[in-house]
Amino acid sequence: MAVIGARRAGSSPTASDGEAAPLETVSSIEWTGEGLTVLDQRCVPDDTVFLQLTTIDGVIEAIATLAVRGANVLGTAGAFGYVLGLRAGLAPEDVAARVIAARPTAVNLRVAVELAHDAQRRGEDPLGVALRLLDEDREACATIGELGRQELAGRDRLLTHCNTGALATTGRGTALGIVYAKAEAGEPVTVLATETRPLRQGARLTVWELHKAGIPVTLLVDSAAAAALVAGKADAVVVGADRIAANGDTANKVGTLALAIAAKHAGVPFYVAATWNAIDASTPDGSAIPIEERAAAEVLGAGPGAAAADTRVWNPAFDVTPAGLITGIVTERGVLHAPYGPAIAQATR
Template sequence: MPHLQSRSLRIYANHLEYLDQTQLPQAERWVRCDSPEEWQVAVKSLAIRGAPLIGLSAAFVLAQYAARHPQSDWQLVSDHLRATRPTAVNLMYCLDAMEACFEQGVNALAERADALFAEDRTLCQQMAERGADLLQTGDRVLTHCNTGALATAGVGTAIGALAVAKQRGVELHVYVDETRPLLQGGRLTAWEMADLDIPYQLIADSMAASLMAAGKVDKVMVGADRICANGDFANKVGTYMLAVIAHYHQVPFYVVAPYTTVDPACATGAEIPIEQRDPAEIRGVAGAFGEVIWAPDNAPVWNPAFDVTPAKLVTAWVLDTGVFDAAAIERGEHFLGRS
């Protein structure tokens, strides 16, 4: 039996297992991960995904590697893990915490990884409670990508807020962006909405503007992979477009994330490194259902995994530490709890 388990991660004494998110919703397939190299493959393929989950799983991979190789260069392994996904700061947060325990030995690393897992559960619940406070019966909420239990150790970030609201008896209707090009909304969020018994409709990303123009969206709630000192934030590509549309139609736009996503060292969104992914993801699609190619084999592609949304388009930042408006961000109040 695992000694720790979330919706998409199982932690055993000598290895971990992850729910392969590339196989959802057609199949729930758990895969064993025994090495940093296997973890890197899983993260790059998005079998393991979600900023908090990436950081947590990296912490356990590092702790388990150190236990098997007590005389090896742990720092080198940590550096390799750190380089796997450069945009999401949660990975850096978790590895920083692990590196701080190097001199204390193997047991300290295992204990620190466990503590990070427990912390994320708590942070998820706290931010979800704060996000749920912003929702009321009848709200029609639009979300992007996947920000639920699949992406964290707890109830999730933006979807966590929807889940808590549901538990409180708040009746919502959720519009789920499919989230091109890898369809995390269509594959994962729609699956989680059904699991949570929250009424939803799946839409193509390009439909959000007409939906807002028709007055059918009351709020937008998204997650974040990195929040800058000035409130700019990176999230799954397509988020910026949603923020612009919401701003034009005067629809409140909320970012829901833990304090571990805040990066005080990153002054503005211009400093966030944006990962470029495989051109094949744009030329076609592949998954548990097979592979379909719709573009010429040599079609040139621009495929950023994330985009940056300026702070001026955000109504409020919902963190575990509080709900912050633009004035609070300018005062640096979102740095609370972030070292």
């Protein structure tokens, strides 16, 4: 894994003569022919660092350490990682298993690797699958943005969690894709972004993205989100998804469940925005979704104010929001509403 470029992250765009600044987003992943160029998301917002990944080990390390993150980007990176493993002469089954194991909760990773693996077993070039997934994700994000804009017409103050934009996808994003679509259509839109503990993807990544795009954003500490909803500071909650079960139960970054409960209490609609490959028809409900647990060190930290090093920590990376708390699921195949089991089955045909 080589660093091929680093620079201090730029400031947000500015407007002149009262005009809105043009939307500016960053590309998080590109295929060079020799490997992947990815934005190292661990360095944002302080620095913009791009990594050149030319081996399967490099891809797996980048995924496991969250240099590469976001359900859609994980899937795309996984498919290219599979290609790099085959180029190194490794056994296809071993390559697939290793890449899938890097992050167990996000179903996009498994689906993308399995598609590439199936192509290899049919004697086809898995690189073609990976390149197709790259393009399809961009198109799906654009569709989700427009469908979500229509669904949330008149809802201008959106609360979101974690990061679901250009850094998490190969396009404009899922939940943030809706924000961008509203802005590009000239509709007023502001965002409340939770910090998203323990790795602060909302504070580091979402706020940075929205600043670059010139979209007004206010950062919330996670524990203030419920109070913001009860106080009427948001018209809707829009989040992404790492896996959606066949009944609509949704796994997303830990803290999503608390937002859904608070939104229900406050009478605020709660939407999930995700590309179709986040839906796992083989998982009947949320209880069957594996939940990744991460190291205690991510929470404990170091230095003044840190908890004692021997403190017991439960650090799940995700939680599951029951389908009954979800107002709608925005996908590139349409906006789904309850009951989600029949809606998902109908859209799958």
